[in-house]
Amino acid sequence: MHPMATCPDPVLATIGDRVRSLRAVRGLTRRELASMSGLSERFLAQVESGLGNIAVTRLTRLAAALGCRPGALLDPAPAADGRRAVSLLGLRGAGKSALGQGVADAxxxxxxxxxxVVEEAAGMELGELFALHGDRYYRDVARETLDRLLADLQVPTIIATGGGVVADPEAFDLLRRRTHCVWLKATVDDHWVRVVAQGDGRPMRDRPDARAELGRLLDRRVPLYARAEHVIDTSDLGLRQSQIALRELVSSLLGIHPSPPA
Known part of the structure; x- marks a missing residue:
């Protein structure tokens, strides 16, 4: 017969791997993705196994359903082995910057x-970027800069991500594959209090119901943040104990063994 007939082509195998990964990031069943992309469930199973010779038009529809560029399904993802970074996930007020910087320094x-990094690449602050170019442009810049940042890592690194990175399947996939993802979990009340304490008035500006909006946003994001490998509940532990927990976790994940103080 033809013993090589079921041996996946490298390109098709890459497409299958990327589709499976991005489908997992979005939390979709195969049936749901098939319906969204207009493909049959049987053919989608063949694609995911690396045996489906998918046409460009179908690939484009599949990418759109997954919320990514068609080219993203053709790029081999690096192996998770040897990951040199820890990425911190969570809404504003989770403690990503404060805890991340503190642990990195320690x-x-x-x-x-x-x-x-996004602001530097765009040449403007985030508020101006959103006002002038909108959310889609921000996501494009954020994804491109994240890809470059991860590709250029030379030393063990902690990355405080933007709160909405999990809503971009392609960017979240990059983080899940190339970094150890840690969700800094907090209640909506703690998120709110911490942002206000920072003197950041953006959440309240022209938004009389901002506190309730934050709660609804957190409710939508929780299922995405929950796909992180690790969770530290900063509301339960408090910020001081959370920093200790994060330091121990990062040390373990990256193989860092700091010398005890003299």
Missing amino acids: LGLAFHEHDR
Whole structure:
């Protein structure tokens, strides 16, 4: 017969791997993705197994259903082995910047606040970027800068991500594959109090129901944040104990063994 007939083509195998991964990020069943993309469930199963020779038009529909560019389904993802970064997830007020910077300083690691990287690349602050170009442009810049940041890592690193990174399946997939993802969990009340304490008035500006909006946003994001490998409940532990817990976790994940103080 033809013993090589079922051996996946490398390109088709890459597409299958990426489709499975992005479907998992979005929390979709195969049946749901088939319906959204207009493909049959049987053919989608063949694609995910690396045996479905998918046409460009179908690939485009599949990418749209997954919320990514068609080219993203053709790029092999790096193996998770040897991940050199920990990414912190959560809404504003989760403690990503404060806890992340504190732990990075304590362990001698590099620290990047991704929103600042986006601002530098765009040449403007986030508020201006959203006002001038909108959410879609921000996501494009955020995804591109995140890809470059992860590709250029030279030393163990902690990354404080933007709160909405989990809503971009392609960007979240990058983080899940190339970094150890840690969700800094908090109640909506703690998120609110911490943002107000920082003197950040953006959440309240022209929004009389801002507190309730924040609660609804958190409710929508929780299922996405919950796909992180690790969770630290900062409301339960408090910020001081959360920093200790994060330091221990990062040390374990990245193989960092700081010397005890003299």
